[in-house]
Amino acid sequence: MQLLHEYIFLIPLIVMVLSDLLKTTIEGVRTGNWHAGLFQSGGMPSSHSAFVTSLLIVVNNRAGATSVSFAIVFVFACIVWYDAMSVRREVGLQAEVLNKLQKKRHFSERVGHSFVQVIAGILFGAVVTQIGIMLS
Secondary structure (H helix, E strand, C coil): CHHHHHCCCHHHHHHHHHHHHHHHHHHHHHHCCCCCCCCCCCCCCCHHHHHHHHHHHHHHHHHCCCCHHHHHHHHHHHHHHHHHHCHHHHHHHHHHHHHHHCCCCCCCCCCCCCHHHHHHHHHHHHHHHHHHHHHC
């Protein structure tokens, strides 16, 4: 685990991949479609939320909560969380309506996240990151 100690920013990347694998598994069990969730928008947990949470924890661990780096990552994380729950979710709802109104083109309805999906991503990212930090 020396690699994680030297390159601690690998932890957020590992968190992103693990959360996407978890999302794919949940989607596969729920719908029987095992390939639709991998590296796709939407779904449970939010991979973006898990990633920025992990990044926030790693920066806090290395630079501290009073650092400029932490402040930048915190603002970035807040934007990602807000975007997932509001802007991207609204786009998904609009795509759903458009898909019902027309049959020419199918718009992806899975672009945003519910509050629960974002919180699940935050918790998943925090737990896996803490494990990664302990192992490094």
